[in-house]
Amino acid sequence: MSYRIGLVGKPSVGKSTLFNAATMNDVPEGAYPFTTIDPSVGEAYVRVECPAPEFDQTCTPETGFCRHGTRYVPVKLVDVAGLIPGAHEGKGLGNQFLSDLNETDVLVHVVDFSGTTDIEGESTEGHDPREDIDFLERELDQWYLGILRKAVEKYEGAYEGAEPEIEEYVATQMDAFGVSPDLAKQVILAQGLDLDPATWEEQDELELARELRVRTKPMVVAANKMDHPAGAANWAEITEDPEYDHLTFTPVSAHAEKALKQADEGGVVDYDPGADSFEIVGDLSAEQEKGLGAIETFVSEFGGTGVQTALETALFDVLGVVPVFPGSAKGVVTDEGKVLRDCFLLPPDATVEDFAYFLHTDIGDGLLHGIDCRTKRQVGASHELEERDVVELITTA
Ligand SMILES: Nc1nc2c(ncn2[C@@H]2O[C@H](COP(=O)(O)OP(=O)(O)OP(=O)(O)O)[C@@H](O)[C@H]2O)c(=O)[nH]1
Ligand SMILES: [Mg+2]
Known part of the structure; x- marks a missing residue:
């Protein structure tokens, strides 16, 4: 019954790194495309300020945990295979990947803001992350469109007169996405269309598919690898681009989150996941000191590593849980x-x-x-x- 947050994106953007950092799992990460093939589901947490102090109490959570007045409430996080252009036609790992997203409630689109991976996840320089954002939305829309067309075909193939309405067909085909007949009807009418698919143009179908996708798979962009020197320029350019006003962006360094969690487990630092600072409590090697120094600058500049914020923005702000x-x-x-x-x-x-x-x-x-x-x-x-x-x-x- 818990909410499922899906990590999506092209290969090599850091989905598995973010997954591992958030869940303290150990699925393979690699600087080559399609490191991940089978999806993994792990337990991550979202933060909620604990009300116990208001009642002069100390809480005893049944699930998750409480740390320094913050409850960490479990949610499911799904790490899937990377997606490349043409996936809806079976390119890369294709449709298999798409169906892994069926039962997710909200998506975190992990995008490589360092621009050091091309559209298929191969190493490069100066790649514009906007291309990745555009293609992913297109792929998801095409995926929905394919399913919508199946519903239309079934409707058209049925005997005239006695059959259920078109919204019933759409809802049946898109049941896994949580599309009810009511929602289907509402979206069809909101697009200014008749409840008769014979009157729909190709463009109408695409817009309808897109709207159904936006409503049933809301999305946050996790701008990952922001620790890379090229990240800041991409961040400024993209978050100021009016074409992307419809999206919510969170600056992220999955590497930083993973390093801090590991240092916390190793007794080197005291770090509450998601916090914008941490305390050094153990002895550091010269190398650790340098690494943690860079992370300290990052978390104070961006208000944290962004891993927790990305999950919480998805669940609370975008989905409204x-x-x-x-x-x-x-x-x-x-x-x-x-x-x-x-x-x-x-x-x-x-x-x-x-x-x-x-x-x-x-x-x-x-x-x-x-x-x-x-x-x-x-x-x-x-x-x-x-x-x-x-x-x-x-x-x-
Ligand atoms: N600089 C930097 N590199 C990162 C970060 N997160 C991940 N990487 C690197 O990006 C590469 C790809 O990471 P993965 O987590 O395997 O990427 P993925 O999206 O799961 O890739 P696929 O499974 O192939 O789809 C690895 O070399 C990671 O170390 C980050 O926050 N900063
Ligand atoms: Mg992976």
């Missing part, structure tokens, strides 16, 4: 004496009632109202939850 803590009659302590045991990640615009059903059908069915554990005030079933709400659910059970 709401982290909520269940409270109890004793405030934040459970009957077993656990404090703020759970932090649940709820879908955008979730209400108190949605929260109840999220926990259990019986809780949803028996829900009377909620209590905001901070203010001790009653909140109705239709009350929309906000991030970090601590809510007790009152039921008939």
